Amino acid sequence: MGSFSGEILKVATFGESHGVGVGVVVEGVPAGIAxxxxxxxxxxxxxxxxxxxxASARQEADQVEILSGVAEGRTLGSPIALLVRNVDARSKDYSALADKFRPGHADYTFWRKYGLPPQPGGGRSSGRETVGRVAAGAVARALLAPLGVAIAAYTIQVGPVKATAIDPAFAREHPLRAADPATAQAMVDEVMAARSDGDSVGGVLELAIDGVPAGLGDPVFNKLDARLGGAMFSIGAVKWVEIGDGLAVAARRGSANNDQMDAKGFLSNHAGGILGGISNGMPLVLRLAIKPTPSIAQPQRTQNLDGQAVEISIGGRHDPCLCGRIAPVAEAMAALVLADLWLMQKTQARSEA
Amino acid sequence: MGSFSGEILKVATFGESHGVGVGVVVEGVPAGIAxxxxxxxxxxxxxxxxxxxxASARQEADQVEILSGVAEGRTLGSPIALLVRNVDARSKDYSALADKFRPGHADYTFWRKYGLPPQPGGGRSSGRETVGRVAAGAVARALLAPLGVAIAAYTIQVGPVKATAIDPAFAREHPLRAADPATAQAMVDEVMAARSDGDSVGGVLELAIDGVPAGLGDPVFNKLDARLGGAMFSIGAVKWVEIGDGLAVAARRGSANNDQMDAKGFLSNHAGGILGGISNGMPLVLRLAIKPTPSIAQPQRTQNLDGQAVEISIGGRHDPCLCGRIAPVAEAMAALVLADLWLMQKTQARSEA
Amino acid sequence: MGSFSGEILKVATFGESHGVGVGVVVEGVPAGIAxxxxxxxxxxxxxxxxxxxxASARQEADQVEILSGVAEGRTLGSPIALLVRNVDARSKDYSALADKFRPGHADYTFWRKYGLPPQPGGGRSSGRETVGRVAAGAVARALLAPLGVAIAAYTIQVGPVKATAIDPAFAREHPLRAADPATAQAMVDEVMAARSDGDSVGGVLELAIDGVPAGLGDPVFNKLDARLGGAMFSIGAVKWVEIGDGLAVAARRGSANNDQMDAKGFLSNHAGGILGGISNGMPLVLRLAIKPTPSIAQPQRTQNLDGQAVEISIGGRHDPCLCGRIAPVAEAMAALVLADLWLMQKTQARSEA
Amino acid sequence: MGSFSGEILKVATFGESHGVGVGVVVEGVPAGIAxxxxxxxxxxxxxxxxxxxxASARQEADQVEILSGVAEGRTLGSPIALLVRNVDARSKDYSALADKFRPGHADYTFWRKYGLPPQPGGGRSSGRETVGRVAAGAVARALLAPLGVAIAAYTIQVGPVKATAIDPAFAREHPLRAADPATAQAMVDEVMAARSDGDSVGGVLELAIDGVPAGLGDPVFNKLDARLGGAMFSIGAVKWVEIGDGLAVAARRGSANNDQMDAKGFLSNHAGGILGGISNGMPLVLRLAIKPTPSIAQPQRTQNLDGQAVEISIGGRHDPCLCGRIAPVAEAMAALVLADLWLMQKTQARSEA
Incomplete structure (x- = not known):
């Protein structure tokens, strides 16, 4: 399926990289939202x-058209359909690749699952699909606006370069979303070096979410951890997700890891804002590892559709590091999860006429 | 919701720690499965x-009763309901705690979400709920049996002690599921030391899955990564999940991270068996960080229901390290995800009469 | 699937006629409901x-056990599991039938769908499954209680005998749920006559629902009509459903069929309380045609598992008319639909902190 | 929600009567379908x-654009998005109505549910939404094509005029879908008479479906009856649905109603092709009562937004009888239900590698 199926919000993205366009339908939004x-x-x-x-040199204005669900600046309670037409798809860049599986891409698995040869631009598996998610995320942000929820993703590592401090305002304007002014140039240099080598480089994003009310999530399968973690793993290139202190908890004792309280509230936030699958009112903190862009110019070994060993060198226009491009997608996914759980939470208030 | 909602399989667990029992209903299983x-x-x-x-000294025979859906050793195609009665619930162990939020537990968030005071044994948020998941996982394993899928979870770290080799057969019989005979005793010592200090300790589980056919999963929201990652984060105490090489990809270049192919297949498995959200026929590899058990005997600071600062010391019977107990739960969740996607995959074959 | 999947409420019934028992898990109920x-x-x-x-002479105490989700007379917000054990299943009554498809039953279609021979008592397709629905309906009624919703089903036709007046209080106590004291005995006579002929007889139920607030339902696929109509058609033996004036609208002009309004509200209720798929605050009215019980003692022609023409005569214990037995099931289904839509409606209120 | 949520197929329509356009996203279609x-x-x-x-004089070319999911005449396995732009919306026809609830329409219930004043053309509740359903139905027909399923809806009653014979080929070309050449002109006369009176008229559709394989549907909640019946009640103006012999079963005895068998198969089809919620291989037969179009020119009594009694007379362009327009919608809904259950049925085959 192509859809995010929340408790209340149902989000169906559609579109392929080199098709007519990409878009999304969002259901479950109440009427009257600005x-x-x-x-x-x-x-x-x-x-x-x-x-x-x-970033990729592909020129896309990405102008969104609201097809339905909104009138005069307010939601109507009906499905919200949003469309962005593809403009600068250059399928000819892909014609030479059409019978070879690009390493690190979905070409091989699409062949095995759907019987489809490599699709121009990756077809449905292209990062271009995330246009629909980011558009849906904007709708989710509108739902969360009255709560004062603030969601920010920024890059804390590129290749071997790590941020040593975090300045979200700086990150928001930086093309890599680099979090730390002191190491931002080193991150850029790392990316440019990979690019000039016909290569790419990975990184780590951190996601900080403030203003989430206590009570969102469920105790068992639909834990807030599961909803957010699953949503992050639904983003291509994410291979690792940690919540709160993440891996560090493995080496700790309980006495050091538990977040104790006094009368004013929690004394620490090792848990990253989630206890027993439910938000506890503290800031949410997640981190995501992003793999290096699989499309690289260097020659690589692969198979063709006939199962023969061949060499491939990928031209076209690609981002040498995905962190900056994925940051708004991660924010959008978090917004969708939180808006959905907040709508669900309204049904949990004790029944009354 | 209390349910795992797959594409085809719908799994609803029920039960509280100190209630009548725990169990599960599994829908979507074809008829005729042994x-x-x-x-x-x-x-x-x-x-x-x-x-x-x-492990916890709680004595539970955990005898399962099949209430429906199976007759004469074969599934009927109808919902399979399984029940395990609670026997050794000692709610009195919890009476002294009834107005204090146990640090690291769901007590505070249940209070905020449901308006419920701390429940004996954690109520619905107890690890005892996983009885239902493990029972459902056994049903999923029956579905996967003809495919030859093998799923094994083992402990590769306890506190600071790490495995240096992996012996799944050894792990399967070890009470901590320790993967490495050479460091297993050091892991046990670490747990016993924590216990004698009235404390607990965390760890890391690895999940290795062989025999998964290519083609399971979807390109976008329901990527195999997202299904498995979300399922792992639905297990209490899991704060970190990595797939394949996980965090290591962040520091790499694409040329080193891509899994290249020759005519025989993949030359490496950095991706952990998943490309573009779809299984590629290579073994699946995941790792999970498990937080130290939050229930510890040492005194801790917390709030009571009136919002006052109080001290708490938790008696009762608890596992000083959760890794061994969570291993079969992680296996069960993986089995459910894979069985579900495999059933779904049957609908994707091209239509014919 | 065996489940009622509402917007918020998820209800999974389980159990076969001659198995261990029948029951249900209800998810989505808020905490704190009495x-x-x-x-x-x-x-x-x-x-x-x-x-x-x-009615059938099968002796079943139908004692319900609450397995989870309720403590001290209040819901916990967790899944509510309810179990009724089968006591008086006499599978031997069915042994002579085991290779013949009973006409009007699911035996033939189960064989074609599941590859299962005729199951004792009909297995999963038995009316005994409705124990779970009625139990779930009681939970839904608890949700609706503060709204003052009143749901009553009664029999307005048995064979050729029709009610000429409606007395819901009388119907509630009558074994056939006969609506009209003046014709109730004629209905009983009709049933007893069919019984003594080794036959059965059909009928019509009416469902009257008062106190439903305006605003429940959706404009398109999940119209209140579709939710209620689909729920009624999910009850075995229902072959016809009408809402409001039903079939009568076909012969009318719009000027006669529209429900006009004055300042006090609607001047008629031809629509049966639903406009554009959404409740309008007027009473809901539905009618259901119930087919005659397919199990009859008279000899009938059918096939056996080998596809040979054979004769069958069905002993066992059966209701010669199903109307009285289905009335509480129809009420339960209506309660589930309405409680679900009312919980959903809470998410539609405009967002605010 | 605005979506049809099948077992496998998920269909989300979008669009308002006088907005940018209407359309649909269909998920769950396998790759490679023509x-x-x-x-x-x-x-x-x-x-x-x-x-x-x-029919309505609204001039709409209803040109469909495939936005995604199809390339070179074959499905891609990805979501299929279809868009039809609105061309001839005349919102000014509605300006005089903007504060009055049109009788028989959703205006009043939208006001109560969403807080929205009457929308031009009915907004989301307009019959124009069915463009998306019919487009989705064409996709479903493509799925069913290899099975040889044939679906035909035709008009068997308009006002008091009934068909006495059925000629599906004649009906397919007739503007009212009148089934009977002998009474077709009388049906047309009935509609024209209503129109010249500033009024409208109701009718009855029959839906005949051949070629459905045995085994589709489920024994309990998702009976084929419930899926089809619910789908029909999701069409605006449908107030009554019967399956097979429908209401007639109420007056019958079981011995007359059961469909007996000989070695060649069923000897009758009172059940309309469904036994125990599952298709039995016989033709499916349904009938739907269609209410008279609520938009009429004659003056009617209603309320305005201030709750005052007012008079209303509805201009604009309306169908004086909806039967002909609803016929393809009913066919589309049936196609969706059957295609979905057939895809689901593929998962029910016994598991094997």
């Missing part, structure tokens, strides 16, 4: 390619 | 408490 | 067999 | 307005 086309466009502009030498 | 009560019992015996000084 | 075992038992007693010569 | 734009367009042409004096 939602302007500009707010959706602003989020799309943040993930847009073609804006920096650090 | 399923014996003994196979379910065998899985439950693997997660059973009271079998080692390393 | 719910006593006695209230569930009272509903089950209304559908219980063995209480009248008009 | 699907041409022309086949979808042909179905849309069958429900198109403006083609006869018997």
């Amino acid at each position: 939602l302007e086309q500009e707010a959706i466009q602003a989020e799309l502009d943040r993930r847009r390619p073609g804006t920096s030498p650090l | 399923l014996e009560q003994e196979a379910i019992q065998a899985e439950l015996d693997r997660r059973r408490p009271g079998t080692s000084p390393l | 719910l006593e075992q006695e209230a569930i038992q009272a509903e089950l007693d209304r559908r219980r067999p063995g209480t009248s010569p008009l | 699907l041409e734009q022309e086949a979808i367009q042909a179905e849309l042409d069958r429900r198109r307005p403006g083609t006869s004096p018997l």
Whole structure:
């Protein structure tokens, strides 16, 4: 399925990389929520390619059209359909690749699952699908706006370079979303070096979410951890997710790991804002490892559709590091999960006429 | 919700720690699958408490009763309901705690979400709920049996002690599921030391899955990564999940991270068996960080229901390290995800009369 | 699937006619709702067999056990599991039938779908499954209690005998749920005559629901009509459902069929309380046609498992008319649909902190 | 929600009557299914307005654009998004109505549920939404094509005029889908008479479905009856649904109603092709009562937004009888239900590698 199926919100993205366009339908949004086309466009502009030498040169204006569900700046309670047309798809870049599986891509698994040869631009598995998610995330942000929830993703590692401090305002304007002004240039240098080698590089994103009320999530299968963790793993290139102190808890004793309380509240936040699957009112903290872009110019060994060993060298236009492009997608996914659980939470209030 | 909602399989667990019992209903299983009560019992015996000084002393026979969906050793195509009655619940152990939030537990968030005071044994948030999951996992294993899928979880770290080699057969019989005969005793010592200090300790589990056919999973939201990752984060105490090489990809270049192919297949498995959200036929590899058991005897600071700062010291019977107990739960969740996606995959074959 | 999947409420019934027992798990119920075992038992007693010569002689106490989700007369917010054990299953009554498809039953279609031979008592397709629905309906009634919703089903036709007036209080106590004291005895005579002929007879139920607030339902697929209509068609033996004036609208002009309004509200209720798929605050009215019980003693022509033409005569213990038994089931299904939509409606209120 | 949520197929329609357009996203379709734009367009042409004096004069070309999920005449396995732009919306026709609830429409219930004043053209509750359903139905037909399933809806009653014979080929070309050449003109006269009186008229549709394999559907909640019946009640104006012999079963005895068998198969089809919720291989037969179009020119009494009694007379362009327009929608809904259950049935085959 292509859909995010929350408790209340149902989100279906559609579109292939080199098809007519990409978009999304969002169901379950109450009527009367303030939602302007500009707010959706602003989020799309943040993930847009073609804006920096650090990103793909594909030129896409990514102009969103609201097809339904909104009138005069307010939601109607009906499904919200959003469409972005593809403009600068260059399928000819892919014609030479059409019978070879690109390493690190979905080409081989699509062949095995669907019987489809490699699709131009990756088809449905392209990162271009995330246009629909970011647009849906803007709708979710509109739902969360009255709560004062603030969601920020920023890059804390690129290759071997790590951030030593975090400045979310700086990150928001930086093309790599680099969190630390002191190491941002080193991160850029790392990316440019990989690019000039016909290569790519990985990194780590951190996601900080403030203002989440206590009580969101469920005790068992639909833990907030599971909803957020699953959502992050639904983003291509994410191979590792930690919540709160993450891996560090493995080496600890309980006496050091438990978040104790006094009368004012929690004295620490090792848990990253989630206890027993339910938000506890503290900030949420997640980190995601992003694999290096699989599309690289260097020659690589692979198979063709006939199962023969062949060599491949991938041209086209690619991001040499995905962190900056994935940051708004991670924010959008978090917004969807939280907006959904908050709508669900409304049904949990004790029944009364 | 209390349910695992797969594409085809729907699994609803029920039960509280100190209630009548715990159990599960599994829907979507085809008719005619071989399923014996003994196979379910065998899985439950693997997660059973009271079998080692390393685990909780709570004595539960965990005898499963098949209420429906199976007759004469074969599934009927109807919902399979399984029940395990609670026997050795000692609610009085909890009476002194009834107005204090246990640090690291769901007590505080249940209070905020449901308006419920701390429940005996944690109520619904107890690890005892996983009885239902392990029972359902046995059903999923029956579905996967003809495919030859093998799922093994073992402990590769306890506190600071790490495994340096992996022997799944050894791990399967070890009370901590320690993977490495050479460091297993050091792991046990670490747990016993924590216990004698009135404390607990964390660890890391690895999950190795062989025999998964190519083609399971979806390209976007329901990636195999997302299904498995979300399922792992639905297990209490899991704060970190990595797939394949996980965090290590962040520091790498694409040329080193891509799994290249020759005519015989993949030359490496950095991706952990998943490409573009779909299984590629290579072994699946996941790792989970398990937090130290939050219930500890040492005094801790917390709040009571009136919001006052109080001290708490938790008696009762607890596992000083959760790794051994969680291993069969992680296996069960993986089995459910894979069985579900495999059933779903049957609908993807091209239509024909 | 065996489940009712509402917007919020998820209800999974389980159990076969001659298995260990039947039951249900209900998810999505908020915490803190008053719910006593006695209230569930009272509903089950209304559908219980063995209480009248008009019904099956199968003796089932139908004692419900609450396995989870309720403590001290209040819901816990966790899944509510309810179990009724089978006591008086006489599988030997079915041994002579085991290779013949009973006409009008699911035997043939189970064989085609599941590859299963005729199951004792019909297995999963038995009316005994409705024990779980009626128990779940009692939970839904607890949710609706503060709204003052009143749901009553009664028999308005048995064979050729029709009610000419409706007395819901009379119907509630009558073994056939006959609505009209003036024709109730004629209905009973009709049933007894069919019984003594080794035959059975059909009928019509009406469902009247008062106190439903305006606003429940959705404009398109999940119209209140679709939810209620689909729920009624999920009851075995229902072959016809009408809402409001039903079939009569076909012969009318719009000027006669529209429900006009004055300042006090609607001047008529041809629509049966639903406009555009959403409740309008007027009483809901539905009618259901119930087919004659397919199990009859008279000899009938059928096939056996080898596809040969054979004759069958069905002994066992059967209701010669199903109307009285189905009335509480129809009420339960209506309660589930309405409670679910009312919980959903809470998410539609405009978002605010 | 705005979606049809099948077992496998998920269908989300979107769009309002006077908005940018209407459309649909269909998920769950396997890759490799033959699907041409022309086949979808042909179905849309069958429900198109403006083609006869018997229907609304609204001029809509209803040109469908495939946004995703199909390439070179084959499905890709990804979500199929289809868009039809609105062309001839005349919102000014509605400006005089903007504060009055149109009788028989969703205006009042939208006001109560969403807080929205009457929407131009009915907004989301407009019959124009069915464009998306008919387009999705064309996709479902492509799935069913290899099975040889044939679905036909035709009009068997308009006001008091009933068909006395059925000629599906005649009906398919007739603007009212009148089933009987002998009474077709009388049906047309009935509609034209209502129209010239500023009024409208109701009718009855029959739906005949051949070629459905045995085994589709489920024994309990998701009976084929419930899926089809619920789908029909999700069509605006449907107030009554019967399956097989429907209401007639109420007056019968079991000996007359049961479909007996000989070695060749069923000797009758009172059940309309469904036994125990599962298709039995016989033709499916349903009938639907369609209420008279609520939009009429005659003056009617209603309320305005201030709750005052007012008079209303509805101009605009409306179908004086909905039967002909609803016929392709009913066919589309049936196709969706059957295609979904057939995909689901593939998961029920016994598991094997």
